[in-house]
Amino acid sequence: MKIFLDTANFDSIVKFNEMGIVDGITTNPTLLSKEKGNPIETMKKIVEYVKGPVSLEIVASSFDEMMDEGLKLAKYGENAVVKVPMTSDGLKVVKALSSKNIKTNVTLVFSANQALLAAKAGATYVSPFIGRLDDIGHEGLNLIKEIVQIFTNYSIPTQVLVASVRHPLHVIESAKIGADVVTLPPDTLDKMIRHPLTDKGLDLFLNDWKKLVKDHPDLKF
Template structure:
């Protein structure tokens, strides 16, 4: 065993004898791959003994009339819940579809034959590189000047200064670069939704549906958990992917499953956070597995923390419990959402939370603190989703208004902070859009379409927010 290289991981069958052998090998510092995993119990036991890799045999499992990707997803969830460092190797993949599905289900890597790799690259080269990407490169523009196209096929004519131009990335004048739009990431409260925190303006629905019809991914990226946006998503039937709980969860609505494993708080960390919050007379919700939970004893504080209509709307989709402790014990906590906090109390709570290692803290509303696992952010979640979909950051347009949006506003190739947003959010974005009360999403996207697709006959819109903000750096999230 002393001669085994650190880069070698010995394959051991995941049987009773094999699990005992894995424990012996791990005690000696030898890397281990738990092989021949066909069930969730085998996966759990392999995680428990500290296997470095777990290798479900995808094609063999499928031949047993069992869904291998459901198994991979379940094992990935176990790894996330326990905070284990184990990785999943999807083995015995016999075609590209199995490879793709395994990676989408949560596998960290795959084993494939060389001819499958050649097949994969061959399929990629046969696909148009602009599929699902809306080009925005058509013409030169000057500040606060537009062009309009007559219904004939003649050249564009100078028109009145009604549409504010969508500025080239990183510049203030000149020619629009060959930018593409493959994804639009949208915060909800204070950004896409109206003042009631429930309604998507009809004009925004119209333009987003049009873009989705052209293959652009429309992705809500919100601090809410999935269960708190059922009404809002009902207005957006063309949305397939969701980023929720500030990036802890990335979910595929059409498949009803995570796109990538959720990034949740380990059980000990969640208990520490609860111990900090429990003595304070504040409202805090627990977001777990897409649902929101609130202790009954904090119901009155919760109601005082929001406008009456918004509070009633949230409570209609929130589960009331006597205690969160049983929920914390089962794991899978995406976020603590703390509300109704006075400034002095907020400073004290934040100071105590910062003493707990490996946490991420942010805020989306006044008197609010949001706590997730270290590294969780909207930018990180969008980057993970973009990697699955094959989308580049430069092809993403992001809209937000608050501090929990800053990471994605810095990361996306084109970003807009709402005029009603915080100063920090506006400093992080490249541009400012009209406020959510002024239909900022629809106005900005219509400008984008009108200024960069002059063949479309659209009514002019007035957008006074012509000046882009300076780039405040980048953040990988």
């Protein structure tokens, strides 16, 4: 399963990219609003730095305006993915951009019906928001199961990109179900790296090494 980082913070992107654990980036207007500087330049900078797919979101609502924005975003780089809302006009935009070999990510998906329609329109990715479903008393992971099953049944090439991830367990469960991608915020990815027993074991090894150095002052690698 691919791991995308859901952020517009360049320092975080560099940090995790240097570990070799990030396959792509997803951004949205909310994430961009948290960063200083011109959001257009921020998006261009991320696209240029990251080798994998970078989702950049359309903010218009009518077909013509969305098409205009989508074509401009696609020019930021070959790895730019145009993020389109799950609306009627959004589906028309996905079909039009896909016909031009421009990759798309249909966002704000909350049902298997929406995911299926987005895939039929030609979406490269569909982004079901599991955390927001959990927030209103639904089981977000059940939606992932439904979409993966449908796409598998009919060999649909659209990738399932799990979004609105709240904690590391969401990541593991999504991977077990068979989702293609999960996008998560930096703090959640950081939690995946850490484990209290790892920290405890490392402290033990380092303390024992200090004892060895004390007993053998000339000890060197």
